[in-house]
Amino acid sequence: MQQANPASTPRDFLLSVEGLTVSFDGFKAVNDLSFYVDENEIRVIIGPNGAGKTTVLDLICGRTTATEGSIRFRDKELTRMREHEIVHAGVGRKFQNPSIYEDLTVFENLELSFPRGRGVFGALAFKRDKQVIDRVEEIAEMIFLRDQLKTEAAILSHGQKQWLEIGMLLIQSPELLMLDEPVAGMSVSERVKTAELLHQIIKDHSVIVIEHDMKFVQDIAHRVTVMHQGKVLSEGSMDHVQHDPKVIEVYLGH
Amino acid sequence: MNATFYTRREWIALAVLAALILIVFPATMDVFRLNLVGKYLTYAFVAAGLVLCWGHGGILSLGQGIFFGLGGYCMAMFLKLEASSPENTAIQSTPGIPDFMDWNQVTELPFWWIPFKSFPFTLAAVVLVPVIFAYIIGAAMFKRRVGGVYFAIITQAIAAILTILIIGQQGYTGGVNGITDLRTLLGWDIRTDSAKFILYFVNAALLIVVLLLGQAVRVSKFGRLLIAMRDKEDRVRFSGYSVADFKIFIFCLAAAFSAIGGAMFTLQVGFMSPSFVGIVPSIEMVIFAAVGGRLSLFGAVYGALIVNWAKTSFSESFPELWLFAMGGLFIAVVMAFPNGLAGLFRSHVEPLLAKLTRKSPSPPAPDATPAEAVKLAAE
DSSP states (O other), X not given: OTTOOTTTOGGGSSEEEEEEEEEETTEEEEEEEEEEEOTTOEEEEEOSTTSXXXXXXXXXXXXXXXXXXXXXXXXXXXXXXXHHHHHHHTEEEEOSSOOOOTTSBHHHHHHHHSSSOOSHHHHHHOOOOHHHHHHHHHHHHHTTXXXXXXXXXXXXXXXXXXXXXXXXXHTXXXXXXXXXXXXXXXXXXXXXXXXHHHHHHTTSOEEEEEOOOXXXXXXXXXXXXEEETTEEEEEEOHHHHHTXXXXXXXXXXX | OGGGSSOHHHHHHHHHHHHIXXXXXXHHSOHXXXXXXXXXXXXXXXXXXXXXXXXXXXOOOSOHHHHXXXXXXXXXXXXXXXXXXXXXXXXXXXXXXXXXXXXXXXXXXXXXXXXXXXXXXXXXXXXXXXXXXXXXXXXXXXXXXXXXXXXXXXXXXXXXXXXXXXXXXXXXXXXXXXXXXXXXXXTEETTSXXXXXXXXXXXXXXXXXXXXXXXXXXXXXXXXXXXXXXXXXXXXXXXXXXHHHHHHHHHHHHHHHHHHHHHHHHHHHSOBOGGGTSHHHHHHHHHHHHHHOTTOHHHHHHHHHHHHHHHHHHHHHOGGGHHHHHHHHHHHHHHHOTTHHHHHIIIIIHHXXXXXXXXXXXXXXXXOOHHHHHHHHHO
């Protein structure tokens, strides 16, 4: 990232985060952070607990308001937009704990994320037509839940809930997906399937992933950003950051 | 979604309810009792609004009396003006204004009373005044992400403030007595038995319209979004919905339902007073919805009927115990059967009915939940 020159060509990137700072009662959870994400890139953010990884995602998706700095997504400044407007701009976000509608079925969970009828009256007039059903089935196939469409989401396994939430993002057709620990709590075979899913997703999406599982990171990452105390400690290929002495000291070493 | 507006069992439930309130009650009760049932049913409007707003959307309003009262007062103002013709009020020092104004040395009709001389204006105001008020409360609260207990307390505070305001401004509102001695609606005497009989049916028909409207919201994507917001508000927001707009809409809709109930209350009971606006009635309205089953629109009607019937008979014998009984009932519902009567019906009565019908030659309806049925029809 050191070689990137943001001032001259900020539009080349899908997402440009520059000088981002957020302060909670004086504590800077994210401190003058800058990084850039390319189209169709899988970027993994790693770092010790409390490094500010989740806060960065919160800032990008508008859940937390930045104290300073800018987040540009294509030609839009996200720091001034409301959450649902950021979603409409093409940013989807998955939460750390699977965040799905437990009282609704898998079909309904996906359908509610289908990007149509998002206004009050649009939702009242929304019709479940063939286009919706086809799209829901297509996504369900991708996330390995094709046979569970009628299942109430509450009784899915933890891993299936994680997939369902990823599916809920995919059906929005976002350009950028942000996944907070997508394989946390998953079995080994579920992890393999999730990696497979992510490889399929990046064919036409950019993805930012927060993850602790190094094997998984190695498997999927194009570039890795290591955060520490709200700042970027190191950035580059997995190989590069793994051999960076600063990273070894604070994160991988102990 | 039209094909699955109601499942078969819901159509039966609607038919049973309609038969009960449109045929059985009128056929078996004298006008006095029927009028009493009509009064209870006006609370069912409020409870139906709460089923959508609280049961589905998770927005607990402890101030629905505000909207019931505003709707009722709008209607009462029109009726009072009609009852206060110069001939009827010739003995007052200022003839032609409501009697309570004259008693309070008000000598001129306040400007905001004047539009209520028009019946079309009044009909519009019955719905619009509460809805606009609900919009203001909703926009102020939901845009700032005030929810849960805080929202409940604020609505309760507003109900208390409105009561105090009405009582304090006696010269303009009739004070603690309310607006009484209402006589005619466009010249039609509403105090007669025949008028009470007709008003009962108008009320019952309106209630069914409101239930159908509520169902239309429930089966739409809006209805599923309400449940989604109750479960995971953030997920809805980050799926691209402006959660505040949806909450404001459903709160306004619940207010509109309550207001229609309030206006019908005034017409059937013949007066409106602050005792139907404040904290206690507002909480009672939540109890009607809770007892009936906070996810069931039909349950709301039964809840309103049963609790009010119990209140009337119980408080005749033990007036001082009623409030305790009410509190106990609420706790029992929340702790023991959170889905109210509708939940008990579904878990205990329906399996029994299913067993009985299975013995009969005609096969029972497929045992599908509404959600499943919707999906089956979609495929």
